[in-house]
Amino acid sequence: MSRGFWFILTSASLFLLLLDCCHGSFVGICYGRNADDLPSPDKVAQLVQDHKIKYVRIYDSNIQVLKAFTNTGVELMIGIPNLDLLPFSQFQTNADTWLRNNILPYYPATKITYITVGAEVTESPENVSALVVPAMTNVLTALKKAGLHKKIKVSSTHSLGVLSRSFPPSAGAFDSRHARFLKPLLEFLAENQSPFMIDLYPYYAFRDSPNKVPLDYALFESSSEVIDPNTGLLYTNMFDAQIDAIYFALMALNFRTIKVMVTETGWPSKGSPKETAATPDNAQTYNTNLIRHIINETGTPAKPDEELDVYVFSLFNENRKPGLESERNWGLFYPDQTSVYSLDFTGRSPVDMNADANATRSNGTTTTWCIASSKATQMDLQNAINWACGTSGNVDCTAIQPSQPCFQPDNLVSHASYAFNSYYQQNGASDVACSFGGTGVIVDKDPTYDDCIYTRTGNNQTMTSNNNTTAAITSSRSSSSKQVYSSISSALLLTFLLFLFDLERA
Incomplete structure (x- = not known):
């Protein structure tokens, strides 16, 4: 075999090793x-x-x-x-x-x-x-x-x-x-x-x-x-x-x-x-x-x-x-395989492990929102906003930035309310998701005003659960993400090998 071929083989092996190490x-x-x-x-x-x-x-x-x-x-x-x-x-x-x-x-x-x-x-x-x-x-x-x-x-x-x-x-x-x-x-x-x-x-x-x-x-x-x-x-x-x-x-x-x-x-x-x-x-x-x-x-x-x-x-x-x-009593399941409580397996939305196939989860007949308590201190509200809009809460808080639709009125209660509700709706509109250290309050009146739209679970975040799509304890990437990652990795590897092959021919 030529030295160039060994270079290609060794480089490809290193590339695969790098891909394999990053499992999350x-x-x-x-x-x-x-x-x-x-x-x-x-x-x-x-x-x-x-x-x-x-x-x-x-x-x-x-x-x-x-x-x-x-x-x-x-x-x-x-x-x-x-x-x-x-x-x-x-x-x-x-x-x-x-x-x-x-x-x-x-x-x-x-x-x-x-x-x-x-x-x-x-x-x-x-x-x-x-x-x-x-x-x-x-x-x-x-x-x-x-x-x-x-x-x-x-x-x-x-x-x-x-x-x-x-x-x-x-x-x-x-x-x-x-x-x-x-x-x-x-x-x-x-x-x-x-x-x-x-x-x-x-x-x-x-x-x-x-x-x-x-x-x-x-x-x-x-x-x-x-x-x-x-x-x-x-x-x-x-x-x-x-x-x-x-x-x-x-x-x-x-x-x-x-x-x-x-x-x-x-x-x-x-x-x-x-x-x-x-x-x-x-x-x-x-x-x-x-x-x-x-x-x-x-x-x-x-x-x-x-x-x-x-x-x-x-x-x-x-x-x-x-x-x-x-x-x-540490189990997620009783011995009859029914769940002790619903658990957010993916970190995104609560999934009832006992839900019937193709059952749609919603907030029931009453739509609710989560807003900030007017009695909360400014420090607690600011800390809660930082948490919700940071990597822990993972809320998109663009709407409460200057010149954006929810920036006015420019005060912590208003900004916190938008951030709280976004987190609340993203996480299944459960009581737990509106805690924020006691500064969150669940209401049944839509806080939407002017062009500032407060999302709700019922209209754009409905989730389904069945045997094929039930979210579960898994790696940081979902199954579909893994498939995409695998496809990208294969494509990158093929491109990399073709590049090396052309380099060897030259």
């Missing part, structure tokens, strides 16, 4: 099975496909589950439980046998992309943390023998308790009690380009310290900002602050290349009498705002535009989990 952030879901009333794995796999869920975490390597997800295209994160850490850490043959019997018969028809070795071991009453890295090393060696170490990443999950400090985020630091465990773990992750996996629950921070943590801050609903005094970075939600605390803790130990992945987060829909924040409304609000935040790819204040993959906990309510009532 995704949101997946955790499939826990600590219950005695769940549907069969086959039915679960069908449920996941019906809702276009592309990423699922399971907590073991159950063969029936792996079989159920064969040829579905769903990417699985599978787990090695803490109870199995001892045999996996002691002998390489145990890891080899496990991979040969539990993974290889189903791979790649069942897509497996991550293996978690141990889960929240620092919270475990048994002292098993010392077993994690040896077990991870043996699993990685087994994958290398099978030629899969570049396709399946190995890591371990942690609770936020692995930190000794998380506020302010810039002071984030790992607990020195876990130093002997964490140093080799982080070295393993950095060497093998595996993510640091963390389970984050702002719900617990609010539940345990309601006087210190505002509910709206935990729910992504705050219109005010918390300032990190060391960096000047502004935080509008606890989730971002916790993520950045992890990043600062990693940087403090000079591990700057390790990415963070959230392997569990969510909000319970029911709790004990003292768990007053565990409600369907709050669960819907948290998960809807979380998904919108992730797929908008805004990153965190310390890591803007950084990709962040997240798994929502959990697919089902699990009736055998011990503890308070909330522990058994």
